[in-house]
Amino acid sequence: MWSFICLISLFVICVQSVCKLPTDENVKHLDIRIPEQPVPQKLTHYVCQQFKVPDDQDYNAIAFEGLIGNPGVVHHILVFGCDFDVNIFEPHECGTYDGRCRSWLAQWTIGVDGKTCTYPDTGIRFGKNSYKYMSIQIHWNNYNLDSNLTDNSGIRLYYTNKLRKNEVGNVQIGQNDLEIPVRSDHFLLNGSCSEACTQRMLPHPIYLTKTYIHMHNLGVAGKFEIYRNGRLIREIAHDSVYNYHKSPLHFHDPPVEVRPGDEVKLSCWFTSGGKNHTIYWGEGSDAEMCYAFVSYYPKVKGFDQCIQFDEYDVNCHIDGELYMGGCTMEMFESDLQTDLIQDIQKTCKADDTCVTSCSAAIQTLTEHPCFNGRFKDYSVRLFPPKIPFWNAVMDLLERHYKSCS
Numbered sequence: 324m325w326s327f328i329c330l331i332s333l334f335v336i337c338v339q340s341v342c343k344l345p346t347d348e349n350v351k352h353l354d355i356r357i358p359e360q361p362v363p364q365k366l367t368h369y370v371c372q373q374f375k376v377p378d379d380q381d382y383n384a385i386a387f388e389g390l391i392g393n394p395g396v397v398h399h400i401l402v403f404g405c406d407f408d409v410n411i412f413e414p415h416e417c418g419t420y421d422g423r424c425r426s427w428l429a430q431w432t433i434g435v436d437g438k439t440c441t442y443p444d445t446g447i448r449f450g451k452n453s454y455k456y457m458s459i460q461i462h463w464n465n466y467n468l469d470s471n472l473t474d475n476s477g478i479r480l481y482y483t484n485k486l487r488k489n490e491v492g493n494v495q496i497g498q499n500d501l502e503i504p505v506r507s508d509h510f511l512l513n514g515s516c517s518e519a520c521t522q523r524m525l526p527h528p529i530y531l532t533k534t535y536i537h538m539h540n541l542g543v544a545g546k547f548e549i550y551r552n553g554r555l556i557r558e559i560a561h562d563s564v565y566n567y568h569k570s571p572l573h574f575h576d577p578p579v580e581v582r583p584g585d586e587v588k589l590s591c592w593f594t595s596g597g598k599n600h601t602i603y604w605g606e607g608s609d610a611e612m613c614y615a616f617v618s619y620y621p622k623v624k625g626f627d628q629c630i631q632f633d634e635y636d637v638n639c640h641i642d643g644e645l646y647m648g649g650c651t652m653e654m655f656e657s658d659l660q661t662d663l664i665q666d667i668q669k670t671c672k673a674d675d676t677c678v679t680s681c682s683a684a685i686q687t688l689t690e691h692p693c694f695n696g697r698f699k700d701y702s703v704r705l706f707p708p709k710i711p712f713w714n715a716v717m718d719l720l721e722r723h724y725k726s727c728s
Contacts, residue, residue, distance in 0.1 A: 342386055342437060343440075344386060344438070344440075345483075348385075348483040348485040349483055350482070350483050351482055351483070352479050352480065352481050353376065353377070353479070354390060354478075354480075355402060355477050356390055356459075356475060357370060357459065357461065357474075357475055357476065358475060359392070359473050359475040360473060361472070361473055362393070362396050362465055362469075362473060362474055365465060366464065366466065366607065366608055366609060367462070367463070367464060367465075368463045368465070369460055369462055369463070369606065370415070370417065370460075370461050370463065371414070371416070371417040371418075371458060371461075372413065372458070373405060373409040373411055373412055373458045374458070374459070375409070375412075376450070376456065377449075377450060378449075379451065380450055380484055381448060381449075381450040381486060382448070382450040382486075383446025383447060383484075383487050383490075384446060384447040384449060384480050385440060385441050385446050385481055386438045386440045386441065386480075387402075387430075387438065387479065387481070388431075388437065388439070388478065388481070389478060390477045390478060390479055392475040392476045393472065393474040393475075393476065395472075396463045396464055396474055397461060397463060397464075397474060398433055398462045398463070398568075398608070399430060399432040399461075399537075400430065400431040400432075400459065400461050400462070400477070401430050402428045402458070402460075402478055402480070403459075404428050404456075404457055404458075405457060406424075407423060408455075408456070409456040409458075425627060426454070426627050427493045427494075427495060428447050428449075428457065428493060429478060429480070432535065433568055433569055433570070434569040441487075441491050441618070442491070442533075442576075442578065442618070442620065444487050445487050445489045445491045445532070446483075446487035446489075446490065447490070447491045448486070448622075459478065464608055489621045489622075490622040491618055491622060492529070492618070492619050492620065492621070492622030492627070493617065493618050494616075494617050494619065494626055494628065495615070495616055495617075495627065495628045496514065496516045496587055496589055496614065496617060496629050497514040497591075497614035497615060497630055497631075498589070498604075498630070499632045499637065500631070500632045500633040500701070501602075501611050501612070501613060502601060502700070503541060503593045503595055504595065505595055505598060506595060507593060507594060507595040508594050509543060509544070509593075510592065510593045510595070511590060512591050512613055514591075514613055514631045515588045516629035517586055518550075519636060519639065520636050520639040521582070521583050521584060521585050521587065521629075522583050522584045523639045524623065524625065525582075526583070526623065527621075528580050528582045528583070529620065529623060529626075530581075530620055531578055531580075531618070532574065532575050532576075532578045532619060533574050533618040534559055534573040534618075535572050535573070535617075536562050536565070536570060536573075536589070536591075536614075536615050537570065537612055537614045537615070538565060538567065538570075538611060538612055538613055538614075539609075539610065540608060540609075541593040541596070541598070542565045542592070542593055542613075543564070543592050544562060544591075544592040545560075545562040545565050545615075546558065546561045546589070547561070547589050547590075549587055549588075550585065550586040550587075550588060551584070551585050551586075556585070557579065559575070560615070565592075567608075589614070589615045591613035593611060603704065614630075632647065632697070633696070633697040633698075635647045647692075648692050649692035650692040652698075652705075655691065655693035655702070656706070656709070658691075659706065659713075660710060660711075663687065664711070664712055664713070666684040667681070667684045667720075670684045671719045673718075673722065676719055676722050676726060676727060677726055682723070685720060
């Protein structure tokens with residue numbers, strides 16, 4: 324059973340206050356928790372650790388509970404399923420390795436107390452024929468840059484070998500291209516699981532049971548909606564006044580139907596306040612995010628992320644269309660380091676960038692899909708510290724634009 328308290332002031336916060344575990348399902352619990360760790364003297368830090376979970380048979384996780392060691396630093400906790408054999412079991416700063424465990428299973432965030440149950444007759448499968456390892460990610464905020472802080476937080480997972488009728492899936496929806504100008508007031512950015520993506524990724528309707536909208540300190544409002552054939556069907560969740568330190572969970576009872584071909588749209592509003600520089604997407608609390616974390620059933624294999632970068636769908640590729648407009652950042656970075664930068668350096672001189680060979684080398688770079696539109700803006704921010712001679716080549720491009728027709 325679900326039980327809620329809705330606190331109504333300037334906005335509505337619905338948090339689960341009582342989660343009654345069934346007494347007839349042989350419910351056990353497993354603590355996925357890091358050992359006591361020092362908290363670094365920096366504003367934002369992500370710590371990860373992988374764990375082996377019972378795999379002698381299949382199980383359903385049916386409830387989760389935050390185990391918060393140091394509430395002064397923990398902002399949120401995520402648990403992911405790993406579909407490969409893990410060989411690192413010590414706590415560490417999160418990195419590329421941890422990103423391989425991409426199936427989001429559970430979360431805790433500031434403002435949630437007690438247990439959070441899955442929707443009735445649903446469960447998150449793990450064990451023999453599913454995830455045999457899980458990964459925990461803990462986001463620490465050390466606002467005062469204090470020393471000698473420690474934490475040993477985690478999540479308690481309640482599970483049973485009595486499998487439920489429907490398997491829970493979790494999907495992350497939102498926008499990876501954020502740019503919030505100075506002196507912005509309720510600046511709007513959107514990210515969708517597009518009509519094309521739901522048509523391609525969903526073989527049948529799914530039913531949403533829980534939504535959590537996530538932004539950082541500049542977030543002031545968020546809205547999650549369904550559009551069908553270009554028309555608004557319904558509002559799923561609305562944080563009319565968003566608070567990074569106490570963002571609510573929205574439970575949907577009855578569940579909300581999403582059909583193949585629907586657009587599921589997230590809108591995020593930001594106010595930059597006293598910031599004197601542009602703010603971009605990033606994992607740190609001093610950067611921004613625009614995501615909705617959504618639980619649904621029945622689970623669809625591969626439907627765990629449906630994100631956009633600008634107008635491009637990141638997680639679904641339509642036959643006959645160029646993926647991400649033909650831009651693959653990893654390949655572009657490799658080309659820059661092996662060919663593109665060197666060719667411009669060899670053929671272009673500071674006092675004459677108009678020669679044919681120089682113009683041809685510059686044209687090869689400037690016509691690259693990753694050096695146009697929003698991808699170019701992203702490259703200009705990302706590559707200066709990573710690509711040798713980047714700034715010198717950008718100076719040659721500027722001279723070429725000014726001097727050559």
